[in-house]
Amino acid sequence: MLNLPIYLRGSSYYIHTRVAGRQFKRSLQTNDKITAIFRAVKIMELILSKTVKPEDFDLSATKNYEIDLSRGVFRADGPEDHQMMMDALNSIQSIKQSVFHADTDKASILPKRKIGLTMPEVLDKFFLVKSHLSQATHHSYTKAVNEFSSFLKNPSILNISVFDVTKYQEYLAQKKNTTRTIDNKISVLRTVFNFAIKQGYMNSENPAKERALQSGKSKTQSGYGIFEASEIKQIYHSDFFTKSRTEDPDYYWVLILALLTGCRISEITSLKKEQFKITESGVNYIKIVDSKTQAGERCIPISSNLLNAGLAEFIKDKDDKIFKYNLRLGKGSGNAVGKKFKRHLEEVKIKGDKLVFHSLRKFVNDFLLENEVPYEVRCQFMGHEVDDINIKIYTRKITVDNIFALLQRSLFKLEMLTGLIQTKF
Numbered sequence: 001m002l003n004l005p006i007y008l009r010g011s012s013y014y015i016h017t018r019v020a021g022r023q024f025k026r027s028l029q030t031n032d033k034i035t036a037i038f039r040a041v042k043i044m045e046l047i048l049s050k051t052v053k054p055e056d057f058d059l060s061a062t063k064n065y066e067i068d069l070s071r072g073v074f075r076a077d078g079p080e081d082h083q084m085m086m087d088a089l090n091s092i093q094s095i096k097q098s099v100f101h102a103d104t105d106k107a108s109i110l111p112k113r114k115i116g117l118t119m120p121e122v123l124d125k126f127f128l129v130k131s132h133l134s135q136a137t138h139h140s141y142t143k144a145v146n147e148f149s150s151f152l153k154n155p156s157i158l159n160i161s162v163f164d165v166t167k168y169q170e171y172l173a174q175k176k177n178t179t180r181t182i183d184n185k186i187s188v189l190r191t192v193f194n195f196a197i198k199q200g201y202m203n204s205e206n207p208a209k210e211r212a213l214q215s216g217k218s219k220t221q222s223g224y225g226i227f228e229a230s231e232i233k234q235i236y237h238s239d240f241f242t243k244s245r246t247e248d249p250d251y252y253w254v255l256i257l258a259l260l261t262g263c264r265i266s267e268i269t270s271l272k273k274e275q276f277k278i279t280e281s282g283v284n285y286i287k288i289v290d291s292k293t294q295a296g297e298r299c300i301p302i303s304s305n306l307l308n309a310g311l312a313e314f315i316k317d318k319d320d321k322i323f324k325y326n327l328r329l330g331k332g333s334g335n336a337v338g339k340k341f342k343r344h345l346e347e348v349k350i351k352g353d354k355l356v357f358h359s360l361r362k363f364v365n366d367f368l369l370e371n372e373v374p375y376e377v378r379c380q381f382m383g384h385e386v387d388d389i390n391i392k393i394y395t396r397k398i399t400v401d402n403i404f405a406l407l408q409r410s411l412f413k414l415e416m417l418t419g420l421i422q423t424k425f
Helices: 033-048 079-109 119-129 135-151 162-174 179-199 216-221 229-236 239-247 249-261 265-269 304-316 335-347 358-370 375-382 400-418
Strands: 006-009 012-019 022-027 066-068 073-075 276-278 284-287 299-302
Touching: 006 033, 012 033, 119 135, 119 179, 135 162, 135 179, 162 179, 229 249, 229 358, 229 400, 239 249, 239 335, 249 265, 249 299, 249 304, 249 335, 249 358, 249 400, 265 335, 284 304, 299 400, 304 400, 358 375, 358 400, 375 400
Parallel strands: none
Antiparallel strands: 006 012, 012 022, 066 073, 276 284, 284 299
16 A cells, blocks of 8 residues: 655645655645646655655646546546556555555444434433422523533443543533532533433443532532521611501512521412411411422421511402412512612612521521521421421421420510510610
8 A cells, every 4th residue: 555655834834755765855835635636646656666766756747637537527648648547546546445444444443333312202201200400490490401412423322431421511611600600510410310320221330429629618618698686686677677567468478488487489489379378376487388398398387476567458458379479480480579679789789698597597497596496497498498307206396386386585686686576686
């Protein structure tokens, strides 16, 4: 096989060899590989046949015949040129066959691509089994999986490797996603991969396993902040908040319930009238039936002070949903409240990138801790999982009546912080 010593340098191919012990190097004046090969063959034929000396070689002397494969044009000036043209074609054919065999050999050593479900197809089966998931969760999972699958050109889940997850993390970082956002997206993928393994759709290790970029400490430090008691007073005793009772009662009562129940914004804004209940002993409570976690499905006691201060009147004429906020795809039903709360903080001059509506929930939990409410009671009230066998397996949930008895003093103090009860402590 003819092995032509040509290479691409810049925008032109070059021939570089030794002839009769002397180095020979010339530009082939083209960046087309096929044309370069033709010219190199012609040059070598002229030099080796001693028609032209290397030092006297002129590329124009190689243009005696013409070959244009794209148009099927083959021209020669005479029998000698015709023979040279045929030799050049044979050389090219040999080189092309060599390349073909090399590519075939290379393909034969590559691992075969496995056939199986794609990530979006696995996610569809995940949603089929996990039908209780909220619309917001459904949307966030779909968005994360579709983005990942699209990035990898929609491969079978069996062909996704740890390196693919790494490339995706780097891609997200280049797109200016925060470390927390990247970890959240990888967490979604990890959940879907775990499901695929459990259901038998893949039998390899989870490629998103242990891929968190943030440590537990870093994640805690980068989370939402917690309001100070003085800031809570600024919020709930401001003109902005007082006026909202008549100008925007939905916003007013959402904020009141946030501080007196510790509920998530989506749990409050999606409340229905039927969720307000009362025990046989007369304790009022709210039954949360749709939450972020299983532990979040709970009963939250509220005092009669809250109802008598105007909440009962507010919900009296409601047919179904308590609040006006509609569910937005991927945003939940609390998006509008969150935006107005941000304006609220600006109005009362409270600054802090980490202070958001969710910071009210954190304040409530911290307030209960400061008031020595038992851990198990706090967890049940807030809807947090208790990772303890004694509590999870060997005990029943604390009754609403008992939780209210243990929380009554703390709830009274929170009611004073909101201004519902005009008493100082």
